[in-house]
Amino acid sequence: RLQVADFTPVEPGYVQEAAGRLVRAAGGGEPQLFEWPLRSKEGRVFWAEVNLKRATIRGRARVLALARDITARKRAEAERARLETAFEQAAETVVITDADGTILYVNPAFTKISGYTREEAIGGSPKILKSGEHDDAFYKRLWETIRGGETWQGRFRNKKKDGKIYTEDATISPVRDRSGTIVNFVAVKRDVTDLVRLESDLRQAQKMEAIGTLAGGIAHDFNNILYSILGFTDLAMDGVPSETRTYRCLEGIREAGARGTELVSQILTFSRRKEREKRPLLLQEVVPQTMRLLAGTAPSSVNIRQTLDPACGPVLGDRTEFQQIVMNLCSNAFHAMQGKGGDLDIRLEEVRLDGANVRASGLPRGGRYARLSVGDTGYGIDESTARRMFEPYFTTKPVGEGTGLGLSTVLGIVQAMEGSVRAESAPGRGARFDVLLPVHEPTNDAPAPRADGNGLENSPPTEVDHAADSRGR
Structure with missing residues (x-):
C-alpha cells in the first residue's frame, strides 16, 4: 500500500505527522485546502493544490483527496515576486x-x-x-x-x-x-537633475575657456599698444606747460589709457594668463579690510552685516585677487539695491563637503572648504540673466556703467583657486552668491599659519590699487 510519504519529496517524519493532522481534520468534517509539493512516478517534483474532504464510499467513511497541478501558477507567482522586489528596490x-x-x-x-x-x-x-x-x-x-x-x-x-x-x-x-x-x-x-547641471556646467566651462583664450590673446596685444600710448603721452606731457589746454587733453588720454590697462588686467585675470603668487590667506581678516575700502562707495541706505567665523581655516590665493572677488560681489549687490536700500549680508564659515554636496557645488573633490556668502535684498535675478551672468562682457547695467567683466573675473579667480561660485536668486527676492574655496592644508614642514593684520600668513603686506579694485561689474 502506498503512503503519503511515497509521493512527496518532504522529509518522511514530517509528512506523516502533517498528513495525519490534515486527514483527521477532514475526516472530522472540516474540508482542508492547501498547497503541497508532490513527486510523480517518474520522479518529477511539482506543486499541487490539495483538497481533502470527508466522503462515504461503498458505505464506509473515507477522506477524498483531489490534487491539481499548480506548478505553472507557482512559477508565475515567483516571477511576479521577483519583479515586485526589483521594482521596490x-x-x-x-x-x-x-x-x-x-x-x-x-x-x-x-x-x-x-x-x-x-x-x-x-x-x-x-x-x-x-x-x-x-x-x-x-x-x-x-x-x-x-x-x-x-x-x-x-x-x-x-x-x-x-x-x-x-x-x-x-x-x-x-x-x-x-x-x-x-x-x-x-x-x-x-x-537626471545633477547630470543636466553638470552637462550645463561643462558646456559653460568650454565656452568660457574658448572666450578666455580669444580675449587673452587680444588683451596681450592690446596691452602692448597701451604701453606705447601711455609712454608717448608721458613724453609729450613733459614738454607741455601744465596750464595749457594741450596738457589737459594729454591728461585725458593718460586717464583713458589707465582705464584701458585696468580693463586688460581684468581680461587677463579672467583668461588666467595673469599668474600671481599664491599664499595662505585668513579670509576672516581680509574681508573686513576689504569692506573698509568699500565703505566710501556703499550707499547710506544699505545696512551691511558681517558674520565671520574666526576659526575658518586659511585658503591659498592672492590677496588682491580675493579682494577683487569681494568688491565685485558687493558692488553688484549695491547696484541691485540702488534707490531702494536694503541689507547686505556677508558670511564666512568653514564647511565640510562630501557626496551629493560636492556634485551640487561643482567641485572636483570633497573636504574642508571656506564658504563666503554675499547676499542682498535687491530686485533679484531672473532666469534668463542667471544663465548668462558669468559670461564676459554680459551686463544688465546701462551703457557706460559696467564692463560686463565683474562676475566673469570672479569666476576666473575662483576657478584658478580650485573653488566654485554659485548663485541663488529669484526676481524680487534678492540674491546670494556662495563662493567655496578649499581650505589650505599645510605640509608638516611648512611654517605654521600666522596672521599679520593684513589677512596674510607668513608674507609681507600687499599693496592694493583701491581705484582698480573698487570698480564692480
Missing part, C-alpha cells in the same frame, strides 16, 4: 497606471524623489507632478504615442511636492492583456 521611479491614467502603483523611489507618499499618489493622476514647463501639445503627443501602442521616451521637467523643479528621463510603455487590449501603462523614470 530600484533606484529609478516606477509608476503603473490603468488605461485612463489613474495611478495604481508607485515604488519607494517615487516617494523619495517626488516627496509624495504612496497614499497620496495611488488613485490620483500623474498631473500632480506637472511643473507648467511643458505645453499641452507636449502631453498630447505623449498620450497619442502610448495609446497608439508605442513606447514614448523623453525628458520631463517635473515639480516635487515641496515645489522644487527636477529633471527626469522617462520611458513609458503600454501593457496589453492576452486579447491585445491596452490595460496599463508603466513609466520608468530616472532623476
Whole structure:
C-alpha cells in the first residue's frame, strides 16, 4: 500500500505527522485546502493544490483527496515576486497606471524623489507632478504615442511636492492583456537633475575657456599698444606747460589709457594668463579690510552685516585677487539695491563637503572648504540673466556703467583657486552668491599659519590699487 510519504519529496517524519493532522481534520468534517509539493512516478517534483474532504464510499467513511497541478501558477507567482522586489528596490521611479491614467502603483523611489507618499499618489493622476514647463501639445503627443501602442521616451521637467523643479528621463510603455487590449501603462523614470547641471556646467566651462583664450590673446596685444600710448603721452606731457589746454587733453588720454590697462588686467585675470603668487590667506581678516575700502562707495541706505567665523581655516590665493572677488560681489549687490536700500549680508564659515554636496557645488573633490556668502535684498535675478551672468562682457547695467567683466573675473579667480561660485536668486527676492574655496592644508614642514593684520600668513603686506579694485561689474 502506498503512503503519503511515497509521493512527496518532504522529509518522511514530517509528512506523516502533517498528513495525519490534515486527514483527521477532514475526516472530522472540516474540508482542508492547501498547497503541497508532490513527486510523480517518474520522479518529477511539482506543486499541487490539495483538497481533502470527508466522503462515504461503498458505505464506509473515507477522506477524498483531489490534487491539481499548480506548478505553472507557482512559477508565475515567483516571477511576479521577483519583479515586485526589483521594482521596490530600484533606484529609478516606477509608476503603473490603468488605461485612463489613474495611478495604481508607485515604488519607494517615487516617494523619495517626488516627496509624495504612496497614499497620496495611488488613485490620483500623474498631473500632480506637472511643473507648467511643458505645453499641452507636449502631453498630447505623449498620450497619442502610448495609446497608439508605442513606447514614448523623453525628458520631463517635473515639480516635487515641496515645489522644487527636477529633471527626469522617462520611458513609458503600454501593457496589453492576452486579447491585445491596452490595460496599463508603466513609466520608468530616472532623476537626471545633477547630470543636466553638470552637462550645463561643462558646456559653460568650454565656452568660457574658448572666450578666455580669444580675449587673452587680444588683451596681450592690446596691452602692448597701451604701453606705447601711455609712454608717448608721458613724453609729450613733459614738454607741455601744465596750464595749457594741450596738457589737459594729454591728461585725458593718460586717464583713458589707465582705464584701458585696468580693463586688460581684468581680461587677463579672467583668461588666467595673469599668474600671481599664491599664499595662505585668513579670509576672516581680509574681508573686513576689504569692506573698509568699500565703505566710501556703499550707499547710506544699505545696512551691511558681517558674520565671520574666526576659526575658518586659511585658503591659498592672492590677496588682491580675493579682494577683487569681494568688491565685485558687493558692488553688484549695491547696484541691485540702488534707490531702494536694503541689507547686505556677508558670511564666512568653514564647511565640510562630501557626496551629493560636492556634485551640487561643482567641485572636483570633497573636504574642508571656506564658504563666503554675499547676499542682498535687491530686485533679484531672473532666469534668463542667471544663465548668462558669468559670461564676459554680459551686463544688465546701462551703457557706460559696467564692463560686463565683474562676475566673469570672479569666476576666473575662483576657478584658478580650485573653488566654485554659485548663485541663488529669484526676481524680487534678492540674491546670494556662495563662493567655496578649499581650505589650505599645510605640509608638516611648512611654517605654521600666522596672521599679520593684513589677512596674510607668513608674507609681507600687499599693496592694493583701491581705484582698480573698487570698480564692480
